[in-house]
Amino acid sequence: xxxxxAFAPESDALTxxxxxKVNLTLRVxxxxxxxxxxxxxxxAFAGTGDRLSLTPGGELALALAGPGAPVLADDDxxxxxxxxxxxxxxxxxxxxxxxxxxKRLPIAAGIGGGxxxxxxxxxxxxxxxxxxxxxxxxxxxxxxxxxDVPACLYxxxxxxxxxxxxxxxxxxxxxxxxxxxxRVPIPTAEVFRALALAPGARLADASAVPxxxxxxxxxxxxxxxxxxxxxxxxxxAPVLDEVAAALRATPGVLLxxxxxxxxxxxxxxxxxxxxxxxxKQVAGSHPAWWVKSTILG
Numbered sequence: 001x002x003x004x005x006a007f008a009p010e011s012d013a014l015t016x017x018x019x020x021k022v023n024l025t026l027r028v029x030x031x032x033x034x035x036x037x038x039x040x041x042x043x044a045f046a047g048t049g050d051r052l053s054l055t056p057g058g059e060l061a062l063a064l065a066g067p068g069a070p071v072l073a074d075d076d077x078x079x080x081x082x083x084x085x086x087x088x089x090x091x092x093x094x095x096x097x098x099x100x101x102x103k104r105l106p107i108a109a110g111i112g113g114g115x116x117x118x119x120x121x122x123x124x125x126x127x128x129x130x131x132x133x134x135x136x137x138x139x140x141x142x143x144x145x146x147x148d149v150p151a152c153l154y155x156x157x158x159x160x161x162x163x164x165x166x167x168x169x170x171x172x173x174x175x176x177x178x179x180x181x182x183r184v185p186i187p188t189a190e191v192f193r194a195l196a197l198a199p200g201a202r203l204a205d206a207s208a209v210p211x212x213x214x215x216x217x218x219x220x221x222x223x224x225x226x227x228x229x230x231x232x233x234x235x236x237a238p239v240l241d242e243v244a245a246a247l248r249a250t251p252g253v254l255l256x257x258x259x260x261x262x263x264x265x266x267x268x269x270x271x272x273x274x275x276x277x278x279x280k281q282v283a284g285s286h287p288a289w290w291v292k293s294t295i296l297g
Contacts, residue, residue: 012055013100014127016120019049020105020179021112021152022259022266022296025225028195030202036147036163037192040206042225044157044172046179047295050104050117052080054124056097060084068103068113079145083118086141087125095129106290108185110233110260112148119152139165148260157297159209173215174297175254176275180247180282181264181290182239191261194232215270219254226257233262240265246286250278268296 022044029038050066062080064072072078080099088094099121105113122138125131131138142149147164159168197203207225212218234240240263247256247267252274256267269275272295279293 013053014056014124015051015053016123017049018052018113018116018120018152019155020046020294021116021148022046022177022179023110023227024222024257026227026229026260027204027206027225028197028228029204029206031197031199032163033199035199037195037197038162039147039160039164041160042157042170042172042209042222043151043160044296045155046111046177046292048104048179048292050113050120051102052117052120052124053100054097054121054128055100056095056128058097060088060096061098063098063100064103065100066103068105068107069101071107072101072103079114079118079149080121083121083141083145083149084125086144087122087137090137090141091129091131094125096125097128099124106181106183106185106264108187109181109264110186110188110258110262111179111181111264112152112260115146115148116152118142118145118149119155122149122153161206168209170209171211172297173212173218174295175215176269176272177294177296178247178250178267178269178275178279178282179259179264179290179292179294180243180266180286182237182243182286183288183290184237184239184263186233186237186262188261190236191229191233194236195229215254215268219268222255222257227259229261230258233258237263239263243289246282247278250281253278266296 024042026041151160157172254268275293283291
């Protein structure tokens with residue numbers, strides 16, 4: 001794969017992190033009459049992610065850099081640009097400008113890379129236009145851009161419900177974590193299609209998220225709250241079985257599970273040192289995979 005130039009924002013650019021979003025749980029409660037799936041998901045954010053810059057003024061544009069840039073080069077409808085256009089529809093006289101995206105996260109990976117990029121774009125535009133972070137137009141533009149974007153706009157641990165529009169803040173313990181992607185993209189639409197839920201179908205009711213006194217208490221609760229998209233994703237990409245086995249074989253692993261619609265799996269550990277050791281083990285055995293140790297919280 002050709003390499004892209006290193007990320008180098010202009011001297012007068014504003015910058016924002018776009019952290020990876022990890023679905024610690026993901027329950028599919030049913031499918032609404034409008035076709036959207038009704039979800040309930042505990043979301044946390046990682047210490048790793050993409051980075052976005054904005055040089056305000058002039059025409060809306062996007063420059064790409066980083067390992068993922070070649071994959072996105074032909075995408076004229078990048079979520080960064082879509083988010084900017086959605087906010088422009090809601091804010092008269094919005095000052096846009098030139099975005100620069102350092103794309104580090106894998107594409108179509110279930111860790112909200114594109115959604116987090118879009119949310120970072122909205123935060124940058126808010127800063128450039130003196131829009132308050134709680135301005136409802138930001139949330140409206142986020143939801144219009146994509147179902148995961150409101151949670152990414154919030155950017156902290158939360159319960160995401162509905163199709164993504166309902167955000168409830170959560171106070172979660174921090175974990176060391178390892179993210180692993182076998183470099184097999186899984187389109188989200190294919191995974192939901194594999195569920196084969198008819199509009200109006202109802203499967204379950206949402207569970208309340210308790211307050212956790214410890215990491216152990218949280219892990220015990222997480223075990224009973226799975227990712228309902230994991231079985232269909234594993235059928236579409238059997239290599240996920242191998243990824244799960246590799247993570248569960250690492251010392252000190254507390255939980256290993258798929259995030260979002262895949263194909264990234266995560267594992268939780270007591271601290272970042274245990275996560276780093278686990279990442280080294282997995283990467284050593286599977287050098288072709290994308291493996292990243294991080295902090296989750």
